[in-house]
Amino acid sequence: MGRGNKIETKASYQAVMAKIDGLMAKGSENVSAAELAEIRRLALSAQEYEKNVYVVDAPSTLSGMIEMRMYEMRLRQVDLARKLKVSPAKLSLILNGKQRPDVDFLKAVHTELNVDANFILEHA
Known part of the structure; x- marks a missing residue:
């Protein structure tokens, strides 16, 4: 997945989540501003993918x-x-x-x- 690309597959989603986990494992005090921006960008992409894939049906009662x-x-x-x-x-x-x-x-x-x-x- 390149910069700014939408996540299209489960494999891409898992790769993004692994990247986020890797960056966050450094600890908040050890993450650079660029890495923090990268975490935000990746998290937003993952969130958009999750909204489309993990649809919760509205309650029926x-x-x-x-x-x-x-x-x-x-x-x-x-x-x-x-x-x-x-x-x-x-x-x-x-x-x-x-x-x-x-x-x-x-x-x-x-x-x-x-x-x-x-x-x-x-x-x-």
Whole structure:
């Protein structure tokens, strides 16, 4: 892979990752400015490859969407419950399919977690 080239194959990706690992193994205090720029360039190329190859399907259930948002927002379940203004027990029951969500809960999912209203209507 030449400078500025897009990673096209798994072999090229693995070579880039090996190069990044090699440069990073030197330690941050031993990496030159040029090497740091090279790490950034390689990492951006690897990130672009990963976005195209490792596609994660969107959740197909309301509980899956809520859990994805909880992960994205780096919230623990207890913090998510507080954000949605429900008890941790109620949130657990809803996420496990043992209790149907009420309108207030669904509104909170829409406003606090920015879940599309159409998704909520189709999956609630």
